[in-house]
Amino acid sequence: MKIIFNTDQTFLHGGIEKTMATKANYFVNIPNVHVYIVTTEQNGKLPCYFLDARVTLIDLGINYDRRLSYLSKRNLKKTFQHFRRQYELYKILQPDVVISANFNFDHYWLPFLLSKVKVIKERHGSRFFEDKLRKNTSFLNRLKFAFNNWLDSKYSHIVVLNEDEKKYVKSNNAVVIPNSVCVPEYKAELKNKTVIAAGRISPVKAFDELIQAWKVVYDNFPDWQLHIYGDDYLDTGEKLSELIGQLELQDVISFKESVKDLPYVMQHYSIYAMSSITECFPMVLLEALSVGLPIVSYDCPNGPRNIIRDKEDGLLAEYRNKRSLAEKLLELINDENKRLEMGNSAKINVQRFNNDRVMELWCNLLNLQHV
Known part of the structure; x- marks a missing residue:
């Protein structure tokens, strides 16, 4: 089985990066499982968290400008290059599973990129405030939310981190899997002020x-x-x-x-x-x-x-x-x-x-x- 983790980068400190490294290191130790992490803007930097040497790192070199809006002209131009490079790579790798934890432009095309591939979207942010907005918003926003619901339904699974978040997924493909932690042997003494x-x-x-x-x-x-x-x-x-x-x-x-x-x-x-x-x-x-x-x-x-x-x-x-x-x-x-x-x-x-x-x-x- 080939598993691709799809993200923007691995060099920053963060919960998404840490949990992705944990899963990648675990999966690569299962017989006949090959793990890839495909980034869009690694810029030659080393991963922040330890990754098993058997995990293959590939950077597409799209390099979106994070100082600008996603919808800026400069970033929008990069989406065509992003789609082409991603499609060509995935066609070569022929993954069985794609797990995407970050929101990026490819959120809108990943479910349709290749046929017969299980595509999973991980949601690491709460939809609490978005759900409130859905209940009192304009007609255009309601259309946008309806489109997002339809797009969610095209993913194999939407993985959410707790039961509260599951109710915000309007399609029937939500699965609850929390983040995990390695429990060390040492313990805080709780004496310091x-x-x-x-x-x-x-x-x-x-x-x-x-x-x-x-x-x-x-x-x-x-x-x-x-x-x-x-x-x-x-x-x-x-x-x-x-x-x-x-x-x-x-x-x-x-x-x-x-x-x-x-x-x-x-x-x-x-x-x-x-x-x-x-x-x-x-x-x-x-x-x-x-x-x-x-x-x-x-x-x-x-x-x-x-x-x-x-x-x-x-x-x-x-x-x-x-x-x-x-x-x-x-x-x-x-x-x-x-x-x-x-x-x-x-x-x-x-x-x-x-x-x-x-x-x-x-x-x-x-x-x-x-x-």
Whole structure:
């Protein structure tokens, strides 16, 4: 069997890239399975996450300009080259399965590119806000949504990450397969007076709300610190630094660069904090649980509530309520025994997302032998 993972790049830190590497490394160890990762804009860079040497990497060299809109003239011109190169390559490789995890122009032609190929679309983003828009929108938008529903139906499967997201797929081909995590043997001691947050430094992560919540934490526990790991996006970091200065929190909040092995870093913290506006199934929460790190998160649509067991291995704060977020953080900061109990539960509860269990679901979907 030949499996192609279809994506834009593999060199950036991210949940899509990490989970794709996990699946590719697993599949390539199954007898008579060949795995390819086909990118559109790798630009000669090395993959961020480890890939087995038997995984074949191919870059189409389309190089869309991500600074511009997808619909810009410059990017639209590249779609013809994209289609031609992709079609020619797939015709040579003759894959049995194509798995596409990123949204790209080829989303619109992949189901029709080759016959008798199982084409799977993975959805890593929540459709919560889109579903609300569908209920009150213009006639033209309703036509667009109807077209998207029809296009979804042409894929062999739409893989979503949790049950909440399944209801947004209007065709009858949705399958729920969550992200997975490798559970390490080590465990966080939860003794250090530090809290960790991580993710792309962008508006959707709402780190500004976490920073404002931390002002309340600081007023009660000035000896605790918050460290935020991630790469800057659209100069969001500069705006957040200004906010930190305005709140006079520069001595207790600091930014750190992205790291390849985040769980190893997480074990030196005592709480994981998340303030995102939307999350589908964030890998960082799985990684936090995997090292026994209790979590405080907004109950944002729709990921955290499908990972965290509230009051057992973490605390869900009221959505976009900074006071609630601060109070949940204070609750764990103030009670070491509760942190330790939740940390123990986290290490146990995360087993339902371990690699073996999740990859068995993928093998069943592809009719592969589970190793």
